[in-house]
Amino acid sequence: MSLYPYAPTPPASVPGPEPCGVPDFSPLRVRGGRHRLRRAVRRRRRAMAAGLAMTAAALAASGARDAGRTGGGAQTGAQAEEQAGAGARQRERRPVEMVSAPVRISDAATVRLLRRGDRVDVIAAAAGPQGVGGEPPDARVVAAGARVAEVPKVRETSAGGGEGALVVLSVPRATAAALAGAGATSRLAVTVC
Structure with a gap:
């Protein structure tokens, strides 16, 4: 007796077709397959050549525009030599050499x-009595925008003598x-930029 009383009965086994071999056939040839690859490569080369031509045209146009700003396209031999000489002179110029300069400022509290x-x-400012009629002495800027390299401690600066820091x-x-x-002839002061 079956667990499922209403289960369908399996059909009677029917034998399948007899296996048969694969028939011989000649290989399949697609017409133009070899030429299709060549055409694709040729199209890609053309696209790359067109892109390079566009880039060259853009660079040539920007170069002509820059030449127009500097005073014209074609240069005479004298103008070219003059520009080459100016470039050589610029290369010969040395950059400004920075040095450390110790400066005694008259107001020690400002230095702190x-x-x-x-x-x-x-x-x-001139070191001495005030000008005529009580006016302050003339002052001039000796160094503008100087960078502070070091601020020595007070005990280190007092050994040098003199007032200030x-x-x-x-x-x-x-x-x-x-x-x-x-510094030898005037009193020096600083203002922070």
């Missing part, structure tokens, strides 16, 4: 406000010479 990396203007500035060599000259 400075930190390494600050930008300051150094101002020189020392600060080390990073300035071009010519400005360092002007600072040394102004």
Whole structure:
């Protein structure tokens, strides 16, 4: 007796067809297959050549536009030589050499406000009595935008004698010479930029 009383009965087995071999046939040839690959490669080359031609045209147009800004397209031999000479002179120029210049500022309290990396203007005022009629002495800027390289401690600067406090500035060599000259004849002050 079956667990499922109403289960369908299997059909009677019917034998399937007898296996047969695969018949021989010649290989399948697609017409133009070899040429199709060549055409695809040719199309790709043409597209790349067109892209390169467009890039060259764009570069040529921008070069002509830049030449128009500088004063014309074609140059004479003298103009070309002049520009080459100007380029050589620019290459010969050396960059500004920065040096460390110790400067004694008359107001020590101002120096205590400075930190390494600050930008300051150094101002020189004549050391001596005030001008005629109580007017302040003339002041001039000796160094503009000088970078503070170091602010020595107070005990290190007091050994040098004199009043004020020392600060080390990073300035071009010519400005360092002007600072040394102004420090010998004037009182120096700083303003933070």
